[in-house]
Amino acid sequence: MAEEFERLESIRVSALDEILGKKFKVLDDGFIRVIDYMGSDEAVVQAARVSYGKGTKKVRQDRGLIRYLMRHKHTTPFEMCEIKLHVRIPMDAWRQWIRHRTANVNEYSTRYSVAIDSAQETLPGEWRFQAKDNKQGSSGFVDEKLGVELSKQEKQLHQTLREIYEKRVELGVAREQARKDLPLSTYTEAYWKVDLHNLLHFLKLRMEKHAQLEIRKYAQIIGEEIVSKWVPLTWEAFMDFTFGATDFSASEMKILKELVAKNNNAATELAEEFGWLRKNESGALVKSLERIEFEEKLGKLNLTPPWISR
Numbered sequence: 001m002a003e004e005f006e007r008l009e010s011i012r013v014s015a016l017d018e019i020l021g022k023k024f025k026v027l028d029d030g031f032i033r034v035i036d037y038m039g040s041d042e043a044v045v046q047a048a049r050v051s052y053g054k055g056t057k058k059v060r061q062d063r064g065l066i067r068y069l070m071r072h073k074h075t076t077p078f079e080m081c082e083i084k085l086h087v088r089i090p091m092d093a094w095r096q097w098i099r100h101r102t103a104n105v106n107e108y109s110t111r112y113s114v115a116i117d118s119a120q121e122t123l124p125g126e127w128r129f130q131a132k133d134n135k136q137g138s139s140g141f142v143d144e145k146l147g148v149e150l151s152k153q154e155k156q157l158h159q160t161l162r163e164i165y166e167k168r169v170e171l172g173v174a175r176e177q178a179r180k181d182l183p184l185s186t187y188t189e190a191y192w193k194v195d196l197h198n199l200l201h202f203l204k205l206r207m208e209k210h211a212q213l214e215i216r217k218y219a220q221i222i223g224e225e226i227v228s229k230w231v232p233l234t235w236e237a238f239m240d241f242t243f244g245a246t247d248f249s250a251s252e253m254k255i256l257k258e259l260v261a262k263n264n265n266a267a268t269e270l271a272e273e274f275g276w277l278r279k280n281e282s283g284a285l286v287k288s289l290e291r292i293e294f295e296e297k298l299g300k301l302n303l304t305p306p307w308i309s310r
């Protein structure tokens with residue numbers, strides 16, 4: 001007699017099925033598309049219920065459970081979902097992307113094949129200034145006249161490097177060596193498969209304002225166009241409890257309590273005790289990243305640190 005078992009159907013998400021294979025354009029010649037996926041919000045809930053036992057099933061609704069998991073960083077149920085993306089991206093942004101080790105990757109080989117004949121070009125209005133307050137960041141745009149010159153130089157450079165590369169290949173130089181002087185702006189392509197937990201970690205770091213604009217554009221599309229359709233409840237919880245949330249350290253909480261109680265002097269004394277208000281010889285506050293980041297958090301609450309007005 002045939003053994004009886006619970007027949008299961010693999011979980012599909014129609015909103016994601018509708019965009020399978022669709023190319024979302026990024027930068028001037030990049031894209032992201034979904035190749036395949038496994039799981040959904042339902043799969044997250046299903047996995048969580050296995051670990052919590054059947055007793056909780058009737059009590060919690062799916063949305064509430066997902067929000068609870070996200071809030072309390074119960075991450076393994078999110079690992080039950082996976083997605084495979086096809087990305088086309090300039091090598092400099094890819095170099096940042098590939099630092100996320102918790103994914104499976106296959107990249108276009110420029111040892112095996114001729115390098116993709118496309119390099120990311122920067123329009124005259126897109127050249128950014130080096131930020132003054134953040135050594136890694138950019139801030140504001142160079143003026144249009146200079147931008148035109150920079151874009152012209154860039155085009156010439158790309159053309160020259162490509163011509164030299166193609167000449168080397170034509171002369172029989174090995175592709176693995178011929179490629180060495182191609183610019184970092186050359187596009188590459190990869191398949192990237194990752195579970196939902198690690199994808200959200202990637203998005204937290206790369207959608208954030210400190211991430212470089214180019215990779216941020218990819219992350220935003222993955223988040224807003226793909227993850228939001230694939231796992232809407234998880235996306236909502238992620239935006240609420242992770243991406244949009246602000247953490248306060250124990251020290252920050254002490255100051256915050258004093259500020260809320262309008263004890264500005266006590267708040268300032270604490271800041272002094274934490275070493276945030278040291279001054280240089282000319283009496284200006286010495287840069288303290290902890291203080292500056294706390295001030296930014298206060299700004300979000302429309303609170304002004306009392307030490308600024310002193």
Ligand SMILES: Cc1cc2nc3c(=O)[nH]c(=O)nc-3n(C[C@H](O)[C@H](O)[C@H](O)COP(=O)(O)OP(=O)(O)OC[C@H]3O[C@@H](n4cnc5c(N)ncnc54)[C@H](O)[C@@H]3O)c2cc1C
Nearest residue numbers: 096099100101102103136198201202205206208210211212
């Ligand atoms: C704004 C910004 C600036 C950056 N600047 C620099 C820089 O100047 N120089 C630089 O080199 N990098 C820089 N990075 C890269 C950064 O340090 C991380 O390497 C990258 O963001 C990947 O993060 P991750 O390791 O958390 O992610 P993943 O590799 O995806 O790992 C996810 C998580 O898995 C766990 N994990 C993975 N592998 C291990 C392991 N071997 N051991 C223990 N736990 C593990 C960790 O908890 C980790 O957080 C920067 C990143 C950002 C977002």
